Amino acid sequence: MYWEMGAHGRKKKLTAPESVVAIECRDTVAGKTEYKWEKNDLTMLYWLKHLQDIFNYPKIDFIRFVTNSFQFDIDDIKEIFGNTLKIIIGDTGCHVFNQMILERFSPIERLKIMTSDFPNSNVPERILMQNFDGLEIGDMWMETTIMSLDQLLLINSGIDIIRVDGVKATIQFKNDHPLPSLEMFVWFDHCIVES
Template identity: 30%
Template sequence: MDDSVPIEIVNSNNIMFYYRWDGPHYKWRKEGFEAKDWLDHFKTTFHLKEFGIRFWDYAAVVNIDSLYKQFGTPTFLSIRKNFGHDINNRILKVLAPKKNLYATSSIFENWHNCNTILIQTLDELGTYGPDSSFTLDHLLCINARKIVCFVPGVSLKVLNKFLKLWMSGSNARLEQLYFELISFSRGSDIVMEGIPYHLVPKEQNQQRRFKSWDGKVEACNGEGMDIYRFDGTKATVCIIQTQMNVHLYFYVWHDHCIVNNVV
């Protein structure tokens, strides 16, 4: 066998199930089953309408087209490593998810990848990684309802500029934004610099409930800083500061996000 030829996922008589890395694992076997048969079996057995594909390793040796042939379009796609420009693009083109995409921030080094990823009308886009390849331009291109970023290298000033541009009209679909980054500075001083806001005390702010598009409800965190978009749309910025980290929560109060008329 030529190792340079990508492997097609066809005959999968055996299937392994892992419950977390350190948990129990199970193995099933059925002669003549292909990967698609296993997926259909589990979807029927557990009444599942959605499924996801996660790439950890070995994407370079798998035929991406054969994955699509077997599984179709995934609901969720996770790319945990940067497999190089060509493979990244192939995965994102062939297996573009219906709802959620999670990817290492290093794939944003190439702007062509960004065009493929960021403009999709996703429900949620998450990115993570130690590098600083993720920039303000990336944020402004995102068309997802929820953005989740664990990218320590992003500057607090980037978030300040983003909030100002959101107030001016960017990212119209956005409902929620969460950022975790490293900073020893007081986050609220930098993030909210030059932005007019109304401070909501912690006790009052934590009484507010935010309802996302999928019906999930969560409480606001800590003090709230209410700001307004040019069209009157209200949003709340919550910043939780720890010794080394800044956690920023951003809630946009679209009509369907308000619970019990408390905003």
């Protein structure tokens, strides 16, 4: 990593890692095998492409932004990792950086956020109104997420609510003409819904 002028001031760039560790685990063999390369001069982009070629898996399933992610240049991250179907935003330490993630990686099919990712813990209406395939809003360690009825009515995405005893409910919005509707399913072990 090195510091360079990036989006919103001086930001760290993703450079060649000092070492790379690959761990191989198999269901049929006990234990694991670890491979380590020291002091390599290959770039982060090279390692990503190399691993994608080895495992024949060219896409990125998700990118998770966590503690101190805001120190890195978002444009550099986007250039190396490209688009992904899912973004997870944890406690990055900067509300402005969180906004930049949403801007740079748009469109996003699945989004997982915490209310604390936004000033005053208010999720912006423009996020709630987007039609995500999946939208998870919650704080770490199963803390309660409070949303007003108006906020719930703005959401255009599959909403799951989990009670403290583990019972799960799903609210589904249907924009069927002429009468849009809201359905709520409470999931018990014996419940099956046909679509």
